[in-house]
Amino acid sequence: MRQGDSLRRFSDTQGHPRVAVDVVIYTLDRRALQCLLVRVKEGPFAGEWAFPGGLVGAEESLDQAAQREVYERTGIGNGYLEQLYTFGKPERDPATRVVSVSYLALVSPHGIRLNPASKYAGIQWRRADRLPGLAYDHDQVGRLALKRIRSKLQYTNIVYSLLPAEFTLGELQEVYETILHRSLDRRNFRKKILALGLLKQLRSKRRGTHRPASLYAFSRRQPMIIEML
Amino acid sequence: MRQGDSLRRFSDTQGHPRVAVDVVIYTLDRRALQCLLVRVKEGPFAGEWAFPGGLVGAEESLDQAAQREVYERTGIGNGYLEQLYTFGKPERDPATRVVSVSYLALVSPHGIRLNPASKYAGIQWRRADRLPGLAYDHDQVGRLALKRIRSKLQYTNIVYSLLPAEFTLGELQEVYETILHRSLDRRNFRKKILALGLLKQLRSKRRGTHRPASLYAFSRRQPMIIEML
DNA sequence: CCAAAAGTGTTGGTCTTACACCCATGC
């Protein structure tokens, strides 16, 4: 890195990097895992798409900053949230040095109210497995987030945060197949998932155009580590 | 948090937190997993023990800062290094706001030259499973690091970074038993580890007071993901 | 010849995977 860059880039922060969070917010829609992108309004990446994020407030923890970002963009305040990784190469943002703590968030598809505010030039859901090239180092962030959710789906119960309170086993299986991108044997899936004892069977049934399916709910809607698949 | 605190605490950074790395450096000694502690010299935690760390330089990546810290303290420049987690609660350091990116490092016991420099009031190895209370939020960092290395030992080959170039299967098994804190069946261990094909058997033998043992070496000394146990 | 670590296979149990038919409902 040339000395001139260094002087320009840090003059506004006295040599201290700024600290930001960036959040990969996933939800389910149209039988696919979707993630939220915003269009950058200013700076060298203006016009490009990126994950939403922003500077961490002076009195805010990192988790709070991430949660606030999820809330401001989607209106969801109780989703699953997990720190992913911290990116800090000096040149990752050409404008000023920014160390970015990335987060993975899962929000239930119901009750989302998208809001770009004035901060961004646009906002949209995009299929997580077909993202366009993104600003900053967000391509890397997106790959990491996808790897993490796929892996974590298999040994935790976090899928609860993508589902409504009541669901059928078929719906649950569909969520797994959607995210993992492979099909699962129905009988084995039911055996396994019921053996875990994380679900309680409800009285009621879902009536559709076919045979009614028994409804289930998670007995505990908190993150737990357990072999799901 | 009171407003007075806030003004005092951020006056020196204009509202921007400082960014530091803290490194949990592990090695093996006296048949136990040891980690490196330094004695804090200044500030509210002066006199207490903590993991070594420091501010990230203006032109340094986070990884570079962590690696530099490992090198400055131990003289080892080629160990295993992995980012752990980023801690950023506003109150974690009462003096100024510091966001700390924690790292896990593994260094081979051979060739270590401890160096507290003038930065610290002391430096020592302590058993990783018997740490005293530490400064800042480093108790939490230590617990996380221990969990991570134990878990990662089982599905990666990173143990190579704690071993010399040549070793016997007995020595390798001892490393696993030491870190995981449980004993392993010798026959099963050998079967499994050899089946992975990560080791090459050397011509030479280690001669001791007993039957000579065949020496082995890792065929690739780079981090790989693979089920070890 | 004794102590100490090295080396070596088999078996039973458990877990995982693959697989096919009938059921209940809405239209």
Place this chain on the structure above:
DNA sequence: GCATGGGTGTAAGACCAACACTTTTGG
């Protein structure tokens, strides 16, 4: 009555855990 998803059991193979005796060396 037919189309659609719901519901169920079994058998074969893979994997894992438990287990004991012989070998080689140094002292």
